[in-house]
Amino acid sequence: MRATDTIFALSSGAPPTAIALMRISGPDAFGAVEALAGRVPSARRASLAVLRDAAGDELDRALVLTFPGPNSATGEDLAELHLHGSKAVVRAVEAALAALLGVRRAEAGEFTRRAFLNGRMDLNEAEGLADLLSAETEWQRRAAGAMMGGAFTRRIEVWRQEVLTLSALTEAEIDFSDEGDVEIQNKHVISEGCIKLHDAIRQIVEAPGVEKLRDGLKIVLGGSPNSGKSTLLNALVARDAAIVSDIAGTTRDVIEVPVSIGGIAFLFLDTAGLRDATDDRIEAIGIERTRAAMDNADILLWLGEEGTGPAHPHLVEIAAKADDPTHARKGPDAVTVSAKTEEGMAQLVATLTEKAKTLLPPPDQFAINARQRDLLAQCASALAQAAEADDWLITAEHLRQARLALDALTGRAHTEDLLDSLFGRFCVGK
Incomplete structure (x- = not known):
């Protein structure tokens, strides 16, 4: 080029x-x-x-x-x-x-x-543009638009100016501490500024990232064999994505189905039924994959016996097959549904979307990607070390590293490999 x-x-x-x-x-x-x-x-x-x-x-x-x-x-x-x-x-x-x-x-x-x-x-606006061009849901569009519009860049510039101010105060301590006409800033003031900035940056680092918006929240359907997982999956995605049978163990592998609901991207995963023991080697592999999928789930829909699901922060008890009087009932906190009669389906969708909103970046606000998160984490770490350092020269070096991380975020410091990777995502006419 x-x-x-x-x-x-x-x-x-x-x-x-x-x-x-x-x-x-x-x-x-x-x-x-x-x-x-x-x-x-x-x-x-x-x-x-x-x-x-x-x-x-x-x-x-x-x-x-x-x-x-x-x-x-x-x-x-x-x-x-x-x-x-x-x-x-x-x-x-x-x-x-x-x-x-x-x-x-x-x-x-x-x-x-x-x-x-x-x-x-800058790089952040370019990444926002790339995400906007590939956006498929309303939440993806809004987050990409906020990034492309420069919201994140403006925040970075504020942080950069604060780091420069802390660096200037540190340099003053190094160069002019023996001169009476220079106002000497003590270590407490500079450390306090570093900690305050560190905490603000860590809030962004720990916030939900753009990957959840782009790839979709993982919604895993788990439970015992023949508990209605595949039937419920088909009802949620409005098509026959999974094979449904009365034969226990029909689902042997994890089935992934992406779908957009309420402007939010979801990735539904139907899994093999869980049981304590099986002589079928293929089914055993499927059960292992089921447990791994549940461990990585953003939201777990549990169709098994109430209270027997794995520990998960976002587990939703599902009383499936409400149309079947012989099927087990669950307590008042469970969502009772019937994929056949559509009873409770609207409530289940509402529950999913409400939980999703707590796991995704707020609409109309920027969401950072892995590259940005890593650089912000580096900046925050350098600020924490600057706050703890006892030597002014070490404090100054950590502040310099924090500034370099912020410069890399916007592209003031970059590599050709990074640019090739980023701009290679665009089409020829962009």
Whole structure:
């Protein structure tokens, strides 16, 4: 990816479409427009133009817009061609652009990468954009929008300024403690500032992360064989995802079914029935996987005998098969359901969504990912060590490490491998 190249790519959906948006960015973006349209329209004004190739053959009649850098999406000269969205038109315009000297097709995420390198967005905003493009639920959209909008970046900048202030006070102690005209800050004041900042950052680190929003909360259905787990799963996801049979032990493996309910992503897991002993080796493996799934569950729906489920902070007792008078009843705290008559299903869905809201980041607030969480944890650890250090030089070094972690969050400090991994998530036209 050479930043000196002028790049182009289709930024709208795959043709055929009503309109196809072709983006061109780079030092010769306007030269490319002039080569095709015969002129460069006024900045930020849509202009109708006839596009022609090098031989003078008409390619399309399109709307052309130009956005001079640095005040553009990529921070450099940027042009948009709003074409008729047929496959033939798009291919012809792409061929004409590729034939121009110094102009090439963009690679995945290259437009957004240039926006980052040119200071139009930081790493957190770029990651928010990537999450927004892949969002499938309302909660995912809101969290991604908050991250892309810079809410997290603004919080980081506040923390960074506080760290810089603490560093300045520490340096004053190191350099000017013997001068009477300098106000000396004692260790207690600096340590207190480090601890206060550490606690604020740890709150974000320990909050629910974006992974739960993106991958879905794991809802495991557990219980004894033939307790109605598969039937309930099918009712919850509104399709026959699991085989239902009166034969105990029908489900041998963990079945995963993703679904969105109330704008929240869930991953339902149907499991093999639990029993103390079995001579069936395959069933025994399924039971082992069931126990592992229950250990990793965000919410456990227990269809077995009341009070016999594993210890879990979010266990919900389910009295299934309410339509069957011979089936075991449970206490008033259990959710009584019938997958056949739909009795109690609305209550179960409401229970799931209410519990989910306590396990997910609040709507309209940013949610951090694993990279961001690791760097914040490093920053918090450095601040804690700075607060405890007895030597001013050691305190200053820990504060420097805290500042470096914050810089890495926004991209002030970064590696090419990190950028390749991040921007590789985008499509070519982004």
